[in-house]
Amino acid sequence: MKQAMIRTLAALILVLPLLATAQSDGQPIDRIVALVEEDVILQSELDQAIDAISQQVRARGENLPPRSVLEEQVLERLIMQRLQVLRAEQTGIRVSDADVDNALNRVAQQNNLPLAQLRRVLESDGIDFEEFRRDIRHEIMTSRLQQRVVNSMDPISGTEIDILLASDQFSSEEYLLSQIVVSVPESASPEQVQEAQSRVEEIYRRLDEGMAFSAAAISYSQGPDALEGGDVGWRNASALPRVFAEAIQGLGPGEVTEPLRTPAGFVILKVRDVRERSEVMVEEYRARHLMISPSELISPEEAREQIQNLRRRIQQGEDFAELAREYSSEQSTANLGGLLEWFPAGGYGPDIQEAVDSLEPGELSEPFRSPRGWHLVKLLDVRQTDRTEEIRRSEAREMLSQQKSQEELDRFMRQLRNESFVEIRL
Template sequence: MTALRPLTVPLLATLLTLGAFAAPSAAQQFEEIDNIVALVEEDVVLRSELDNAIFGIVERIRQQGGNLPPQDLLEKQVLERLIIRKLQVQRAFRTGIRVSDTDIDQALVALAGQNGLTVMQMRQVLESEGEDFSEFRLNLGEEIMTERLRQRVVNSMDPISDTEVDILLASEAYAGGEYHISHIMLTLPDGATPRQIQEAEEQIGEIYQQLEGGLDFASAAISFSESQEALDGGEVGWRDLNSVPREFADAISALRAGQYTVPIRSPAGFHIIKVNDYREQATVLAREHHARHILIATNELVTPRDAMDRIRELRERIVDGEEFSDLAREFSDDPSSANLGGDMGWFGENAYGERIEQMLAGLADNEVSEPFQTQAGWHIVQKLGFREIDISEEAQRARARESLRQSKADREIEQFLRQMREEAFVEIRLPS
């Protein structure tokens, strides 16, 4: 259930806790040459990288009040995440994906802004917590590369058709609510042997028994899960039942918040899913305005000053009693509304730009605005009405399409990462 993540606040937490993903310096490589814990194609994972990543994960778990898994299990899980990360970076580089300094600078600005900081303030916070900002930049660049690689996988999918949406909406199984879920997964390789299947089934059964015995779900996910959300405590986030496989949806729908499924078999492996919370999908209302306007366009012959003077004169004539619609037909330069007396019809918020929306927001019905300027020229607008309409059906259709897309993307990315891992040369050198 891997979901693409934008460069947002959750990503900042990931970068902070897994800062060791940044490439080690040449000096580090020399110092740690005898402490390689894994060979990953043409790259290596150093003991120092693994220790730093484990430290970050442990700190995050403690801050969240979670239970720490055994050190050996945590070490194994974090190393596997490092391996997958390095394989993705290598694949991205081989396929021509590059990240410029400008890309990283823009991402830093976005991350800082989403945390209410400037880049300099964020840097000071990071350095006060012992982070090397240059390594943080490198780590962020790698995150952008891997996101672009995964986005390529998603972009290669066939688009969701209207027919698929229609079928989903018409099905009895379609449900509108959303579940906040967590996930434990044991993967099966392609062409798994009966013995491999049996071993995975026994292991997921043991995990289930530990959960029944009181083991915290997040700790179990960190310790045992092989999904990409493992080190996040298995947290997938909010999903509707239409964005998960049917074998999951049936089991999830029978649960209340805090409950988890028995082990479930899928083509990808074995799973246990926990419902953390549930919410109904509310009615979706759209705000619409009804208005009319007059535009005096600026061009080579009409200066902004000329346009402003003309629109002010027209407003004075309207205030003095002339019909707005008559003046719009005679003088407005908007070809789409002039013949209609300036009538713009009913339209959604910001449909005609933020400036017109701002002017309408401050008007009473039938009130005419003061003259205002946009890139097109000078305007006056008259508010004729306002309404809220129920667009739940449209929103439901959009959600259904997004659910189908998300479900397909999850499957494609999981398959891509699993196949990449199976085909790669990886030698783990952790002591047994």
């Protein structure tokens, strides 16, 4: 009780200057809607977040739930964001101004705008640029915190991959899923479990009566993707917990599972689409390569002349491999006569790939330049290779990694929420 009182007083001290300013300017007081550790969330922050989410929901052509429901959902997201930022700060995660600038430049590039124009666009929409910078900084901090959590896990072993591939869990089908989550606290009482079960059964009843799944997710789901209509994205059945994989097996687009019990609560899944993974055939190339790099002893012009001379000698019948051993600056392949053993497209970079793509087997390229020097390439052969098994192992590793990462992040989020002081005043 004493600790909670100290936190409350600290939070009030933080917000008093703001309240005093609002009163002196004759503006309405910006009330506190939640205390989060020693920090606060204000009504204005909640309103701004609700406006942003509302625009996204309308853009997807979906109906908004009642304001009170949306407030509850958005406030919980703000609380979790704030808790993650606070934990990141406590554990020494820092984000430099240069990191923020780089992120802002990427945002500007993605929108095909110069950074200065991005700022004008944001401000014309009523978004304070410094607040936008702060939000970007917090997103980077949160991302680094989550990455730290994931990195703390044990790596996926080859044995785990073999077991998955040998089991009937590794499916060739992929599902586009949405979910509705009703959480149950860790160490929940039987009453809390029963309350959650009643809630998920009521949601399931409303879905059965025709309520849109995305609208139900926005209104009722406690998952991190609730405000996106519960969109999970494409998932291979093998990457899902067994209870989920078994529940969706045989379901077609538009079908919904019954409520599923999980360690974290209850989940309803919707299958939005299904697709089959196909055989993976990859084009591979075998070639020889020779490079002359400018140096203190060879000027760029001399390197160009030397590569042209070597091309003439090869055309006149001299052996490419012998010339590569004698003259090539590419030490990793010179002793092999410049041999580039079977490699996939782009395996040796875009410059060599562009030259290879212009050749038929047996043909010699024209000299071409890259930042490293002047090059010759002779294409020896092309083949189609079945990479299905290699891709399957890679996918199995990725599936196991995603599954374990998501489970660890879910566990971390629940623990963070349960351990933290949060007082909702909505």
